[in-house]
Amino acid sequence: MTSKNNGIVETKHFTYAQPPREFKLESGRTLGPITLAYETYGQLNEDKSNAILLMHAFSGNAHAAGFHPGDKDPGWWDFMIGPGRALDTEKYFILCANVIGACRGSTGPSSVNPKTGKPYGIDFPIVTIGDMVRTQKELIDHLGIKRLHGVIGGSMGGMTALQWVASYPDSVECVIPIATTLKHSPQQIAFNEVGRQAIMADPAWNGGNYYEGPFPDKGLAVARMLGHITFMSNESMEQKFSRRLKDDNSGFKFSADFEVEGYLQYRGSSFVKRFDANSYLYITKAMDYFDLSEGKLFARGDLLNVRFLVLAFKSDWLYPSAQSQEMVKQLKMRHVDATYCEGDSTYGHDTFLIESEKEKQSHLIKHFLAKRK
């Protein structure tokens, strides 16, 4: 292990809201117990003022950096986290938790309902981005952190970061929303709906009750294939695949002839191994319901003591930069300190997750976080 990497890390779990003291969700329904899977990197300082909460994207999880024992690949933002990196573990205490509703260690539809002894399935209550944030606040409180130095995230992680500062405006100093929006447009809701319909059209979905098998892998894979198209740009697909044919193409048989088809199929089939179809339904709904537009971002505080670094990518057509600009406009109109930068990468929405594009993003984040009021 070199000093430059994060070494072996382990996922921790925090469980609370044991019945009868269940957690009240935005919908009015209750949930308990709740478990949050989380990882931390770096050391919390004595006055607990150096914590940065990292929020994962839609299909992400708590494992943002370092390696799990036996794994070949590190966590999903490993290139951004570590000594000397943008989220410098020699300075900051980085915390990343899996959201509720998900399926990677935190309570979600695939978790066992204590009342029935079986997985919740679609008996799991609807959760919102607000609920995801409030459940994470319990974890932050549990760790004794009064104020976060920063909240940062891309895509859905950007929504949760924005929701965090909207819900707890006095508990955050810096907010870094990346490739995200104050609300989904009809186009974004539409893509999510096609994904959901693909899952529910799979007979194996069985009204959400499939945990004894078979699993709705076909539907979930199609949903993920659609997702992957929207994460890339036309230009990046041209560079990556062009119209090249696969080596084993059979020609005129509706099998995967083009490389792009093979790639999407591979992405779809590998996704079903790590993601729960019901979680897909719940989390995409939470994203669609999310709306901090028209001043709702400022409902609990004027945010005048908060600094924003808003990042977008020119080639991102899923979360077009106009949505980030609208966010910055809201901030500027209310005299909130905000920096906006539109990256010129050609990779589309996924740019923030691509290691080869890390230099510019890292530079901005590192210097932005370092500035103290």
Added chain:
Amino acid sequence: MKSAIKRLDHQAICDLIEPESKVLDLGCGNGDLLHLLVTNKSVKAQGVELNNDAIHACVEKGLSVFHSDIDSGLPYYPDQSFDYVILNQSLQEVKGVESVIREALRVGRKVIIGFPNFAHIEARILLCFGGRAPISSSLPYEWYSTPNLRFLAVKDFRDFCRQKNYKILGARYLGKRGRVFFLPNLWALQAIFVITK
């Protein structure tokens, strides 16, 4: 610690601005002027800049900057939210000059405009006797690669303010080595005006 000032126009603008003012620099480049104003005058600074690398340089200096061109960046700011809006060496690159100045005067109480004086004697001689578009220290570009869309003189700008009913609160004229006090339309390489509505 106060920073040493290297550029005459930066020095002049620094002299014009009261400490702790709220300042918006349109076309702030790599943030040198704003950084100077923050360290020497404790201003609350914001910038608007189009160039990606320049934005990175600004963030490195701890400045808040908005990635946009000047023409479309101003609607983002509420009325009279700045004491000063600066357009230094950027007005001549703007497409909608009238709307940008009108907008700048909406968001700021005073607007500082600095531009190269096209009627400087050196440019006149080059044009008159050289018979070619002038290339001088304040107009260093070839005709085919210049970012300047506008060529104006001190007198042009005064006429413009008179036409638009903008009040000129102050002016600084700069030559190669320092301020110019005599016949600025002939001797100034750069002019800096402070105007208000």
